[in-house]
Amino acid sequence: MGPKKGILERLAEGVVIGDGGFVFELEKRGYVMAGPWTPEVTLEHPDAVRELHREYLRAGSDVMQALTFYASDDKLINRGNVAGKKFTGAAVNAAACKIAKEVAAEGDALVLGGISETPTYLSGGGKAAVQAEFRKQIQVFVDHGMDFLLCEYFEYVEEVEWAIEVCKETGKPVASTMCIGPKGDMHGVPAGECAVRMAKAGADIVGVNCHFDPFVSLETIKLMKAGLEKAGLKPFLMCQPLGYHTPDAGPQGFIDLLEFPFALEPRLCTRWDFHKFARQAYDLGVRYIGGCCGTQHHHLRAVAEELAKERGKTPLSSEKHAPWGEGLALHTKPWVRARANREFWENLKPATGRPFSASMSEPENWGVTAGSKLMMQHAGVTTEAEQEEVRRFKKGGGKH
Ligand SMILES: C[S+](C)CC[C@H](N)C(=O)O
Numbered sequence: 001m002g003p004k005k006g007i008l009e010r011l012a013e014g015v016v017i018g019d020g021g022f023v024f025e026l027e028k029r030g031y032v033m034a035g036p037w038t039p040e041v042t043l044e045h046p047d048a049v050r051e052l053h054r055e056y057l058r059a060g061s062d063v064m065q066a067l068t069f070y071a072s073d074d075k076l077i078n079r080g081n082v083a084g085k086k087f088t089g090a091a092v093n094a095a096a097c098k099i100a101k102e103v104a105a106e107g108d109a110l111v112l113g114g115i116s117e118t119p120t121y122l123s124g125g126g127k128a129a130v131q132a133e134f135r136k137q138i139q140v141f142v143d144h145g146m147d148f149l150l151c152e153y154f155e156y157v158e159e160v161e162w163a164i165e166v167c168k169e170t171g172k173p174v175a176s177t178m179c180i181g182p183k184g185d186m187h188g189v190p191a192g193e194c195a196v197r198m199a200k201a202g203a204d205i206v207g208v209n210c211h212f213d214p215f216v217s218l219e220t221i222k223l224m225k226a227g228l229e230k231a232g233l234k235p236f237l238m239c240q241p242l243g244y245h246t247p248d249a250g251p252q253g254f255i256d257l258l259e260f261p262f263a264l265e266p267r268l269c270t271r272w273d274f275h276k277f278a279r280q281a282y283d284l285g286v287r288y289i290g291g292c293c294g295t296q297h298h299h300l301r302a303v304a305e306e307l308a309k310e311r312g313k314t315p316l317s318s319e320k321h322a323p324w325g326e327g328l329a330l331h332t333k334p335w336v337r338a339r340a341n342r343e344f345w346e347n348l349k350p351a352t353g354r355p356f357s358a359s360m361s362e363p364e365n366w367g368v369t370a371g372s373k374l375m376m377q378h379a380g381v382t383t384e385a386e387q388e389e390v391r392r393f394k395k396g397g398g399k400h
Pocket residue numbers: 023024035036037210255293
């Protein structure tokens with residue numbers, strides 16, 4: 001076998017599958033704390049991180065992304081208060097890189113080092129102080145031979161431009177995703193402009209991650225694509241959305257939903273939602289497709305199975321999963337065997353089993369956010385007349 005193909009070559013040839021959620025999944029498994037969301041688990045429980053990488057590799061992931069989310073020194077510093085432990089970015093990042101490399105070598109995966117938004121920026125620190133945080137993390141990625149770099153989970157385009165600038169100093173390919181929706185960044189910079197600014201700063205791959213569901217995220221990607229086309233720029237497109245449905249989320253996405261972060265399960269996407277997402281993303285020209293918070297093994301496997309023809313292969317874990325539920329043909333009960341087909345799963349509207357659960361936690365957002373038409377469509381309010389009724393209801397202060 002020759003040398004591994006690089007990320008840009010792989011993207012030019014076809015589709016690359018990213019990874020699933022790490023901090024969210026490890027929080028549920030008892031290894032990460034919700035709140036700080038920092039990944040000192042790479043030092044405390046390396047086996048837990050290793051196993052999750054393996055699960056994603058088995059699902060078809062082409063990239064082992066080192067678990068370095070929020071692992072800047074300024075973010076980790078608060079973790080010194082937990083059980084008297086001090087975790088440095090250098091140690092957490094180095095451990096993350098080693099684990100990612102180890103699992104990548106078990107398949108044909110690339111390794112990726114990522115940086116994310118910093119408390120320094122959010123508290124008004126200037127460019128030099130913010131870039132100093134990034135530089136420390138990136139040095140570790142260079143020392144450990146990461147194949148490419150990612151700026152992910154940025155709410156402000158200014159900060160991600162500073163991040164890309166530092167990544168470019170290494171000469172490695174750079175990907176960049178913001179956690180924004182169709183309304184743009186937290187300063188109101190439109191999504192299309194964010195994409196153009198990321199590409200002009202030097203990102204080879206641009207797109208979105210986290211904060212919004214797969215279908216809202218694709219709406220953002222459409223706006224990004226249009227902005228890039230208008231500016232004559234052609235970076236690869238990347239989308240790693242939530243594994244939760246968020247049609248009612250406001251501009252900051254799922255963070256502002258009442259269920260964030262401990263009661264999101266009723267909103268979980270099914271594997272069939274991810275089949276649909278993968279196809280729509282691919283048709284839109286997205287070539288780097290993965291997941292973020294809430295996404296698990298079966299979501300990624302669905303992406304890999306949906307795009308099996310395009311990729312010329314099926315993921316390892318498909319050995320335990322016949323396409324479109326066909327394994328059910330082996331079930332003992334005939335009425336369950338009747339579900340062993342694509343038509344059944346593609347058309348099912350899953351019930352939640354919660355009689356008093358509303359489909360939206362904050363329907364009052366419907367009339368006030370730019371994505372409201374989209375939200376209504378997701379909620380099944382599809383005709384113009386019904387949508388007008390919702391708007392009238394809103395204007396009337398919630399009274400008919
Ligand atoms: C997307 S989660 C891992 C982090 C969300 C938010 N920025 C928070 O810190 O709670």
